[in-house]
Amino acid sequence: MTTILEFKEKIREVYATYTIYVDIVLKTALTLLCLFWIRGCFPGGGIFSNVFVIIVVSLLCSILPLRVIPITCGAFIIGQAFRMGIDAGIVTAVILIVLLCLFLRFVPDDSLAFIFMPIAMYFGLPALIPISYGLRKTPASFLSIVSGCVVYYTLESLVTGAEALSKLEQTEYVERLTVLLGGIVSDSSIVINILALAGVVIIVYAVRRLGFDFAFEAAIIVGAAVYVFFIRLGNVVVQTTFDTVSTVIGAVAAVLVALILNFFFLSLDYRRTEKVEFEDDEYYYYVKAIPKAYAYKRKLPVYQNDQKASEIPAETDIPQVSLPGVEDIDFEKKLEDSLRVLYFNL
Amino acid sequence: MVDQERVRLMTRLARYENGEGVEDFRIRKYYRSDYTALQLIKTWILTTLGYGLLLGLVIAGNVEFLLDNIDSMNLRVLFSWILIGYIVLIGAYFAAVYISSVIRYNRARRNVKEYLTALERISRMQ
Numbered sequence: 511m512t513t514i515l516e517f518k519e520k521i522r523e524v525y526a527t528y529t530i531y532v533d534i535v536l537k538t539a540l541t542l543l544c545l546f547w548i549r550g551c552f553p554g555g556g557i558f559s560n561v562f563v564i565i566v567v568s569l570l571c572s573i574l575p576l577r578v579i580p581i582t583c584g585a586f587i588i589g590q591a592f593r594m595g596i597d598a599g600i601v602t603a604v605i606l607i608v609l610l611c612l613f614l615r616f617v618p619d620d621s622l623a624f625i626f627m628p629i630a631m632y633f634g635l636p637a638l639i640p641i642s643y644g645l646r647k648t649p650a651s652f653l654s655i656v657s658g659c660v661v662y663y664t665l666e667s668l669v670t671g672a673e674a675l676s677k678l679e680q681t682e683y684v685e686r687l688t689v690l691l692g693g694i695v696s697d698s699s700i701v702i703n704i705l706a707l708a709g710v711v712i713i714v715y716a717v718r719r720l721g722f723d724f725a726f727e728a729a730i731i732v733g734a735a736v737y738v739f740f741i742r743l744g745n746v747v748v749q750t751t752f753d754t755v756s757t758v759i760g761a762v763a764a765v766l767v768a769l770i771l772n773f774f775f776l777s778l779d780y781r782r783t784e785k786v787e788f789e790d791d792e793y794y795y796y797v798k799a800i801p802k803a804y805a806y807k808r809k810l811p812v813y814q815n816d817q818k819a820s821e822i823p824a825e826t827d828i829p830q831v832s833l834p835g836v837e838d839i840d841f842e843k844k845l846e847d848s849l850r851v852l853y854f855n856l
Numbered sequence: 857m858v859d860q861e862r863v864r865l866m867t868r869l870a871r872y873e874n875g876e877g878v879e880d881f882r883i884r885k886y887y888r889s890d891y892t893a894l895q896l897i898k899t900w901i902l903t904t905l906g907y908g909l910l911l912g913l914v915i916a917g918n919v920e921f922l923l924d925n926i927d928s929m930n931l932r933v934l935f936s937w938i939l940i941g942y943i944v945l946i947g948a949y950f951a952a953v954y955i956s957s958v959i960r961y962n963r964a965r966r967n968v969k970e971y972l973t974a975l976e977r978i979s980r981m982q
Contacts, residue, residue, distance in 0.1 A: 601916070604909050611906030616956075684919050691917030 515803060518774060534572045537579070541568035544583045544625050547632065551665050552590040559590075577618060583625040587661070591668055594675055597683065598668060601690050605664050613653040620651040627658020627707075628665060634756060637737040638764035640707045641730055642771060644714025652711040656704050663700045667693035699752065702744030710737050721798065723780045730768045734761040779803040862981045869974055877971065880964040888961050895957040896950060903949050907942055 525532050545564045557563055567586075571579050584606050592599030614621055623639055630639045639658070643651040671689040678686050694700065710733045717729035741757050744750040778800045786797040883891060915922065922929075 601913070604913060608906050608909045608913065611902040612910070615902065616952075684923070687916045688920050691913060695914055695917035 514773070515777070518777070519804065521774075537576065538568045538572040541571040541579050541582065544579065544629065545586055547629050548583060548586050548590060551632075551669055552593070554593070556590070556593045558586050558593070577621055580621045580624045587665065594668065594672060595680065595686065597680075597686050598675065598690055601687070602664060602668065605660065605694075609657040609660060613657045617650055617654045620647055620654040623651060623654040624658045624661065627655050628662035631659065631662045634760040635764045635767065636703070636707065637710060637734050637761050638767055640710035640737070641714050641733040641764060641768045644711045644733060645718055645726060645729060645768070645772060646775065647715075649712045649715050652708040655707050655711060659700070659703055659707055660694075663694055663697065663703075667691070698748045699744070699750040702740065702748065702750050702752075706737050706740030706744070709740055710734075723783070726772055726776065726778070727769065730765055730772065733768075734765045737761055737764075777803040859981060862978060865974055865978055865981075869971060869978070872967070872971060876967065880967045880971075883961055883964040884968050886961075888958070891961050892954060892957045895953050899949050899953045900946065903946055904942075907945055911938065 542564065545568060549559045549564065552559065567582060571582055588599060588603045588606065591602035609624075614624060620643065623643060627636075627639045630636055636659075640652070640655050643655060667690060671693065674689045675686060678689070680686075713736050714729045714733035717732050718725050722728075738754075738757055738761050741750075741752045742754060745752055745754070779802065780800060782801045784799045784801075786795075786799065788795050788797075886894065
């Protein structure tokens with residue numbers, strides 16, 4: 511445990527020293543991950559799949575604010591959709607505008623979930639993002655998580671309908687629209703997933719604020735359990751076809767990843783919890799302070815087993831200061847005189 | 857001689873000016889009623905646009921069904937439901953935006969007040 515804490519301290523130290531460079535590298539890596547994931551969703555060429563374009567855009571995003579990354583990803587998704595047909599592009603653009611008008615504009619700081627959520631869903635870890643946002647943000651962040659969920663289903667609809675769209679003529683508007691939107695509008699699994707994700711954010715936030723020991727860890731586990739419960743409920747009540755085994759495996763994996771993330775962002779030492787009570791003119795205070803876990807390195811001199819005491823270097827010795835005439839002073843007598851003067855003056 | 861306390865205070869204020877302060881100063885240009893009204897107008901426009909586009913998507917997704925059954929549909933009931941949905945959505949958004957904009961305005965006012973107090977303290981240090 512101490513080794514991991516030391517490793518964490520080391521990372522923190524490196525980040526504190528090279529904040530600017532680390533931020534740039536992380537933003538570039540994040541944008542590359544998102545854009546390559548989008549590229550992987552849409553097979554085929556095109557300017558939005560060009561590796562050189564992706565790298566240049568990622569480098570640009572590295573020096574721009576974090577909010578630009580989801581906007582860039584949205585633009586790439588629309589661009590890829592337009593390659594499948596004008597109608598596909600327009601439908602995707604309209605869906606993203608609706609999400610922006612109704613949800614995302616209220617939570618601009620949480621807009622990264624808009625692109626993290628579909629990636630997490632793609633890798634089978636849908637519970638990870640709502641758990642992480644519930645731990646670190648407010649329940650309002652469910653708006654961006656829900657937007658990300660809608661984006662995932664839109665992409666899924668585009669990808670699965672790509673073959674059917676390619677067989678249809680460009681003038682067969684009604685059939686094309688039915689292929690594009692039928693999957694989203696008539697699919698009840700999207701509603702169940704949205705409800706489950708929103709529920710997870712709210713429950714994780716509520717549990718971690720309860721303030722008992724290991725509340726954060728408990729919130730992670732409860733969040734994953736709530737997600738599995740909602741999905742199972744959907745399967746039973748509205749006959750959705752979520753695979754229970756993969757949902758449970760995904761939830762367990764999400765718990766593990768969330769615990770690791772929680773350790774690196776906020777690890778608390780509950781053994782040293784202090785409870786303090788005090789009052790002022792207006793209030794009586796109950797304060798519970800939990801210190802963060804740190805690895806304190808003690809720098810002790812290392813000696814060899816066969817080293818004699820006389821051979822140990824005197825680096826820890828107290829330096830001897832010799833002032834002229836100090837030996838002749840009787841400090842005891844001087845102290846007694848001072849006390850006597852004080853006593854008679856009082 | 858550099859006054860460390862003064863430098864510390866000025867750094868804190870500079871960080872505020874470039875961070876949270878940008879939004880706070882923008883908000884403090886308005887009276888509270890004006891700011892809230894502006895937020896509500898923006899919400900009305902964007903929510904109406906969002907609702908209209910959402911409705912368009914739902915219609916486009918079910919266009920085949922609608923074309924087949926439009927003769928047998930009671931259009932008055934259908935439009936009533938669309939209108940009720942719009943009113944409920946707008947009402948919910950207005951309530952949420954009103955509350956959040958009042959909270960945000962009060963927070964901005966408090967932050968700017970603290971900022972001005974700190975500025976005064978710096979000027980007294982000279």
